[in-house]
Amino acid sequence: MAEGLKSGAGHERRLSAEEPALWQQVVEQLGTALAVIDPAGRIVAVNPAAERLLQRAAGSVYGRDLHDLCHRDPGGGLVPRERCPLLWALAERRAARGDDDRCLRGDGRLVPISWSATPLADDVSGVCQGMVVLIVETAADRRAGRERAERAERSERVEQAERAAHTSALESLAERLTLVAEITDVLGQTLEVDEALARLSRVLVPRLADWAAVDLRVGSRQVHRVAVTGPEGRAAGQEDWRGHLPPVGEATYSPLVQVLNEGTPVLQERVDLYAPPDSPLAAVHDAFLGATGAASAITVPLGSRRQVTGALTLVRTDSARPFDTGDLDVVGDIGRRVGVVIDNALRFGRQRAVAEAMQRNLLPPLPAHGRFQLAARYQPAPPGSQVGGDWYDAFALRDGTLVLVIGDVVGHDLTAAAGMAQLHGILRSLAWDHAEPTGAVVDRLDDAMHAITIVRMATLVLARVEGPDTGPWTLHWTSAGHPPPLLLTPDGSAQYLEAGQGLILGTDPCAGDPRPSAAHALPPRSTLLLYTDGLIEVPGSDLTRGLSRLRRHALALAHEPLDILCDQLAARTPLGSTDDVALLALRLPVP
Numbered sequence: 001m002a003e004g005l006k007s008g009a010g011h012e013r014r015l016s017a018e019e020p021a022l023w024q025q026v027v028e029q030l031g032t033a034l035a036v037i038d039p040a041g042r043i044v045a046v047n048p049a050a051e052r053l054l055q056r057a058a059g060s061v062y063g064r065d066l067h068d069l070c071h072r073d074p075g076g077g078l079v080p081r082e083r084c085p086l087l088w089a090l091a092e093r094r095a096a097r098g099d100d101d102r103c104l105r106g107d108g109r110l111v112p113i114s115w116s117a118t119p120l121a122d123d124v125s126g127v128c129q130g131m132v133v134l135i136v137e138t139a140a141d142r143r144a145g146r147e148r149a150e151r152a153e154r155s156e157r158v159e160q161a162e163r164a165a166h167t168s169a170l171e172s173l174a175e176r177l178t179l180v181a182e183i184t185d186v187l188g189q190t191l192e193v194d195e196a197l198a199r200l201s202r203v204l205v206p207r208l209a210d211w212a213a214v215d216l217r218v219g220s221r222q223v224h225r226v227a228v229t230g231p232e233g234r235a236a237g238q239e240d241w242r243g244h245l246p247p248v249g250e251a252t253y254s255p256l257v258q259v260l261n262e263g264t265p266v267l268q269e270r271v272d273l274y275a276p277p278d279s280p281l282a283a284v285h286d287a288f289l290g291a292t293g294a295a296s297a298i299t300v301p302l303g304s305r306r307q308v309t310g311a312l313t314l315v316r317t318d319s320a321r322p323f324d325t326g327d328l329d330v331v332g333d334i335g336r337r338v339g340v341v342i343d344n345a346l347r348f349g350r351q352r353a354v355a356e357a358m359q360r361n362l363l364p365p366l367p368a369h370g371r372f373q374l375a376a377r378y379q380p381a382p383p384g385s386q387v388g389g390d391w392y393d394a395f396a397l398r399d400g401t402l403v404l405v406i407g408d409v410v411g412h413d414l415t416a417a418a419g420m421a422q423l424h425g426i427l428r429s430l431a432w433d434h435a436e437p438t439g440a441v442v443d444r445l446d447d448a449m450h451a452i453t454i455v456r457m458a459t460l461v462l463a464r465v466e467g468p469d470t471g472p473w474t475l476h477w478t479s480a481g482h483p484p485p486l487l488l489t490p491d492g493s494a495q496y497l498e499a500g501q502g503l504i505l506g507t508d509p510c511a512g513d514p515r516p517s518a519a520h521a522l523p524p525r526s527t528l529l530l531y532t533d534g535l536i537e538v539p540g541s542d543l544t545r546g547l548s549r550l551r552r553h554a555l556a557l558a559h560e561p562l563d564i565l566c567d568q569l570a571a572r573t574p575l576g577s578t579d580d581v582a583l584l585a586l587r588l589p590v591p
Contacts, residue, residue: 034134035050036130041065054069055105066133067079069104070086070103070115071084089131090130095116095118098115101114101115103137114135115133115135120132204229205231209315210230210315211229213312215312216310216342217310226242246279248260249279255299256281256285259300260308263301263306263308265300265328265335270296271296271297285313296319297314299312299314300328300331300334309342364394374394378390389409389411390407390534391406401464401466402465404464405460406460407420407424407461409457409458410456418454419458423458426448426452426453427441438477439514439516440517456506458504460480461477461480463475463478465522473588476517478502478518479500483531483532484501488527494558497518524589524591527585530585531582532579532582535570535574566583
């Protein structure tokens, strides 16, 4: 094995000082910065390590004074040349070193350095031709570098945290704005206060809060808690919090009382339930907060500060996620929107009540007409819909003939109800004054309608029941675009009387083209139904299906007393109907 090593050693390439590129290779690969200066201190050569230390290319430093680059005070200023130890050593042609100098790098930074200089003399004459200077970055700079890197890392972490916080804030803002937009949309879908508040609570809990309570003013001082909504699985007894609350007293420290009296939103970042309540209303509200385990709460007015309709209280039970001022702004905005909806709903309710009362008062009592049985029903439109212009009428002419009317003025407001009253009175006068076919009476009504009423369009059926008291009887009628009468006979059949159809009132029929009249025998014990389209029609549905449903229900009730038949049919108004209903029924006697 030793022989093998000797043999291999014989082939090794040995370095030789006589090789011309040896010292150049050593200098270029040297990891320490090296600079050669002439007798005047100007740089004549640098190695790559010196370029890296100085952050300057070799070509840019040749001819520059090394003193100007490597001898700076802590502030970056030049050290006077007479105090430069390197220049003193160069002048005295001796070796020297320095441990507390600073180098001005090409990027403008000051780098602490130490240096060691050796004179460079001519081999023949011994004349000093300059100096070789080794330059080393000191440990202080490396520590400073590490500190700078640590500061940069900390700064980056802070920036990342700030960016994350900013992003989270933007996401939170977007979520809040989305919530407000969704609540606005939900509230706009109904004009019923209870339904609006129920929908509001379903959106707020649990997306924004764990509990929600809504209190409405009743008069100037009374308060009614109309809604309490909590998480799924809550105790059923907690619904008992709804109901009348103690009256609003003078100004107290209670958030609920402050909101109701002053209209200023209140944020309780920490709910303090240890202070005794200073009013009965405050005691009830504190009990609610305590029972829900409130950690933070917001109470805002419903409406504006000038007109407080009530208060909305939201509760969070997690102390790690309390409400903040951003939540207060959002909930305050929601409270203002809810207040507007409540005001509109109350205003609509008052208008609706007036119109409904007017309609009911204008609908006449049914006459007692021999052995004929009469029954009628009026059913207002479902909550959330406006009132309409549906009406019925029954009266006897001077010759004893019974007249039946069912009608519907186009429109759903007070104007439609008022128009119905006008049309009703005019038709009675025309039918009483002229003994002529029903089609002629309706034509004269159509001619007069635009001149003496506010009605634009309307549908109706005008019918007369003719015959002696003992029968037989015949129905004469005309329909102005109205659903056809339904005749139920004792043999169990049901027939829609579709003859006698003419145009809707208000469509200006061609002159000289009279409305048709129709006639049909009425069997003893049969039942005749006149009705408005609210009983058969649902927006977007098939009218044929509605007529079939009415026929089926009426046949099932045909043998019931007339009042029960009318009650049951009115109660079976199609699901989704948004119209009011008028129903007039006649039952023929047994001869």
